[in-house]
Amino acid sequence: MKQLLWFFGIATTVKLLLIPSYHSTDLEVHRHWLAITHSLPLSQWYYDETSEWTLDYPPFFAYFERFLSVFANLIDPRIVHLHHGLNYKANSAIYFQRISVIVSDLFLLYGVYISTRNLPSLKRNLVWVLVIWSPGLLIVDHLHFQYNGFLFGWLLLSISFLAQGKDLMGGFFFAVLLCFKHLFAVAAPVYFVYLLRHYCRGGLVRGFARLSAIGAVVVAVFAAAYGPFVYHGQIQQVIRRMFPFGRGLCHAYWAPNFWVFYIMLDKGIAFLLRKVGFNIPTPVASFTGGLVGDASPFAVLPRITPMATFIMVLLALSPCLFKTWRDPKPRLIARSVAYAYTCGFLFGWHVHEKASLHISIPLALVAVESLEDAKHYFLLSVVSCYSLFPLLYEAQEYPIKVLLLLLHTILMWFCFSALFPKNIATKGSLQDDKKSTQYESKGSSRTAAEEQRFELGWVAKSYLLGVVVVEIWGQFLHPYLLGDKLPFVPLMLISMYCAIGIMYSWIWQLKWIITFS
Structure with missing residues (x-):
């Protein structure tokens, strides 16, 4: 535990140094939510349109904002002023909100501690590093601004x-x-099947x-x-705010x-088709702004609807659900949850690039279980973090x-x-009881001990070299060669590329789920 506190302390120091850095409009979004929940009665929270940043998270997060607003009001009453506080950017507001995210990360600390307390020390320390020092979380929460660390604490505990x-x-x-953030519901089918088959077994009675017990717990939480x-007859308005399907298939920056x-x-x-003479009209609807009437944002291919993405997510998730139904194993739940979020990220409606954290954080728990898991996580983590680079577009944050x-x-x-040194076979891998990890390299063969060496293949x-090439082109060569053209x-x-x-990663996880027994 002492070492974990050191890790957390170092991360906190970095977060404090990042306070003056760039922040997105999400900081004003959450400041306005502080004002809404502090200034208005509960019955008006989801109706307020004082600003374009209307409250669209589930009620528990609204209650969380109400809790924070008590302290914000003590520090600077204008932070929670609904009308005069619009676009309020005083240092008091920035520092309070930044520090509130840092303090809420204590829940992430607790979640990762509970999740790893039974692991060997080397593996436990590595998971702590992957989660507590996650660059993606630093970029999204402590630069761009959100409260994902707090939410991932609940997920890790679950x-x-x-x-x-x-x-x-x-x-x-x-x-x-x-009830804090409904976007985590992508994993709900996995939870439902797992609990039905694992917890509700043991005969009819x-x-x-x-x-009935698990149903009562869920109903009590949602109640x-x-x-x-x-009670106030507002549930339809709450649901409407939480699921604004008119926002379009993709986010402003395509995930x-x-x-x-x-x-x-x-x-x-x-x-x-236009080159060969066909008259193909240019779409008038936007991929990011929602559908305009019955128009389609696609010129040739069929229009994609929210229901189509829902069906695709379920189809992609179905192998995992079948596997969980047949053999619900507690030790596989982290993999199943991560796979569910991968399906949601790939095929979901209006996916934010920040949702890649839903994949990388749960998978950190299993990255230490085998050599192949480690290599997969290494690649995924780099790609996930790099895909977040466009969130920080100002030169000083580069x-x-x-x-x-x-x-x-x-x-x-x-x-x-x-963890996987050369000539030392690691014991206790999740797949050791099934088969040893074996692979071939062109023109060479490896012993079982050497196969435990952490080394990426040429592909x-x-x-990863291509990531460097893409970044060099976008950051340096494109502006130099093309200027403002094709921005x-x-x-x-x-x-x-990401x-x-x-x-x-999705194919790798799918293959693992199908082949593991």
Whole structure:
């Protein structure tokens, strides 16, 4: 525990140094939510339109903002002033909100501690490094500005309790998490199938009793969150705010997922058809701003609807659900949850690039279980962090994000190399009881001991080298050679190239789920 506090202390020092740095409009979003919850009665929280930054998170997060607003009002009453505080950027507001995120990360600290307390010391320390020093969390929470660390604390606690066989507690923490941020609901099918098959077993009577118990827990949590709004007849307004499907298929910066390829394929086909003489109209609807009437933002390919993305996510998730139904194993729950979030990230509606953290944080718990897990996580973590670079677009933050990624990459390399050193076979891997990890290298063969060495193959090395090439082009060569022409190309290249890495991660996880027994 003492070493974990050292890790957390170092991370906190870095976060404090980043306070004066760039912050996105999300800081004003959350400041306005402080004002809404402090200045208005609960019955008006989800109706307020004083600002464009309307409250669109579930009630528990609104209650959390109300709690923070008490302290904000003591520090500077204008922070929580609904009208005169619009776009308030005083240092008091910035410092209070930044520090509130840092303090809320104590819950992440507790979550990662509970999740790793039964691991050997070397593996435990490595997971602490991967989570507490995650550059993605630093970029999203402590530069861009959000409260993801606090939320991931709830997720890690839920996964930890399920892995320990404490299903009721695991279900409780996940239900609470959903009432803080509904975007975590992508993993709900995994939780439902797992709890139904693992917790509600033992015969008809016992199974029904346990189903009633877990159902009562979930209903109690949701009643505590949504009950006051049901009482005031506002539940439809709350749901409408939480699920604004009119926002469009993609976010303003295209998240590196499957829809990047779909969009580019549509544009490519339309371009070729126009070249050969077909009259292909230019779409009037936007990929990011929502559909305009019945118009489609696609020129050739079929329009994608929220229901289509929902079906695709379920189809992609189905192998994991079938595997969980057949054989619900507590030790596999972290993998299943991470896979669910990978499916949601790749095929979901209006996915934010920040959602890649939903994949990398749970997978940190299993990155230490085998050599192949470590190599997969190394690649995924680099890609996930790099895909967040466009969030910090100002020149003064460029050295910070590059330094964070470089330090994280070097640290991961040394940590994984220490965990899987040359000529030392690691015991206790998750797959050791099934088969030893074996692979071949062109023109050479390896002994079982040498196979435990942490070393990336030439394909992974080439792909990571490509990340460097994409960044050099977008940051240096494109402005020098093309100036202001085609300004969207660097962002498009980052989205497309990182999407390849995320697609690889999904295929790798899917293959693991299908083949593991």
